[in-house]
Amino acid sequence: MILAFVGTAGSGKTTLTGEFGRYLKENGHNVAYVNLDTGVMRLPYKPDLDVRDEVTAWEIMEEGYGPNGAIVESYDRLLPKVGSYIDRIIRLDTENDYVLLDTPGQMETFLFHEFGVRLMESLPEPLTVYLFSPDILRKPHDFCFVRFFGLMIDLRLGTTTVPVLSKIDIVENIDEYRKYLDDVEYLKARLKLDPSMQGLLAYKMCSTLPELAPPTRVVYISAKTREGFDELETLAYEHYCTCGDLT
Amino acid sequence: MILAFVGTAGSGKTTLTGEFGRYLKENGHNVAYVNLDTGVMRLPYKPDLDVRDEVTAWEIMEEGYGPNGAIVESYDRLLPKVGSYIDRIIRLDTENDYVLLDTPGQMETFLFHEFGVRLMESLPEPLTVYLFSPDILRKPHDFCFVRFFGLMIDLRLGTTTVPVLSKIDIVENIDEYRKYLDDVEYLKARLKLDPSMQGLLAYKMCSTLPELAPPTRVVYISAKTREGFDELETLAYEHYCTCGDLT
Helix, strand or coil, X not given: CEEEEEECCCCCHHHHHHHHHHXXXXXXXXXXXXXXXXXXXXXXXXXXXXXXHCCCHHHHHCCCXXXXXXXXXXXXXXXXXXXXXXXXXXXXXXXXXXXXXXXXXXXXXXHHCHXXXXXXXXXXXXXXXXXXXXXXXXXXXXXXXHHHHHHHHHHHHCCEEEEEECCHHHXXXXXXXXXXXXXXXXXXXXXXXXXXXXXXXXXXXXXXXXHHCCCCCCEECCCCCCCCHHHHXXXXXXXXXXXXXXX | CEEEEXXXXXXXXXXXXXXXXXXXXXXXXXXXXXXXXXXXXXXXXXXXEEHHHCCCHHHHHCCCCCHHHHHHHHHXXXXXXXXXXXXXXXXXXXXXXXXXXXXXXXXXXXHHCHHHHHHHHHCCCCEEEEEECHHHCCCHHHHHHHXXXXXXXXXXXXXXXXEEECCHHHCCCHHHHHHHHHCHHXXXXXXXXXXXXXXXXXXXXXXXXXXXXXXXXXXXXXXXXXXXXXXXXXXXXXXXXXXXXXX
């Protein structure tokens, strides 16, 4: 079973990958770790496959590239080898219960670069875990933004995506977050109070959500307290059994 | 009039900012350049305001951060000064006909970090120019992805967004791209032929587009041949006059 942890830099992908893997191992599962981030310095787990064995962003920076250019260039250099990575991940999948993919620090490197898209569309039924952290949720329309972002990931990568709010240990009013994320009617009612163009667009977009996708469960997780780990494990198992229906 | 050039690393933001500014100057306009990218090494224009005077990604890397961490950290350090940047951009706007904002190399740094969101929502009616390059458009559902991405930028930044296909000088079959991007019915007909879950989701998402937003014109641009520059200038002018209606 392949799980890909996708999210913006700072959303907690690498920490969660390491801690969720340890949790699965403690529960008796065989787990393989794959690091797909050419720019990460330290990992809290020992990768079974690591793109940094091929190329790192900082060695490209030594050639005179800036950090953004170096990151893109590193995936340009990995692209001719994508077939070999696909084969090796599929092999790890046959040898283990879980393969955890820790994706590039910047999410767009994975979503926009052909390396990420080709990798994901070639793997057998991977589940994408879309991580977002509480600090990007400031206003009602931001909740609409993250719900749609999950769909955008589905659309781009052709996988099933489970939206996960990370770092819930730093949140005091988790029930407020839950109301916005779990109940689209509540969210729409709040958006209706916002007369700006942004509020109107968010209202319209949220209104189309039920037509676009079945109501996907959001998982609330903390890599620190392990809250939500059992639910993520259950979802991954259901995905594996039913091939994509997470309603 | 404030134009923000937003797009993934490699979409051609910085080159277009420089060349479009030169074009405007040649046509008799006063133009100010603002660089918001802490990670860019060389610019093809002389910025009137530059975040690198405050902090650069590479000086943070010298403290031991990886490239992704350094980029995020640089905007964390800029955030307490966002008010001063807003004031200075507004001043440049009163002194010039055009202020061109060249945004961070990685688009998500701008869309997900509070620095970008607060900056954009505080500026007077900025127009966001969303750049995407032909290499990310491989299949029909990718065209749906970029159309929705424009809406996602609207939703997150609260601005009006004009979608721009960049680097059209490297494209041979531009008419094929135009059919997909300009005619949602044509795109839907092609998506209907794709029986995958991805094709079905793209079809449903594209079907909701007309309800969500008026049909926004896509601009086809080349920073090399200057094709499309006149149209972008016209659109910017119309935006300034009508405050947001680009149908």
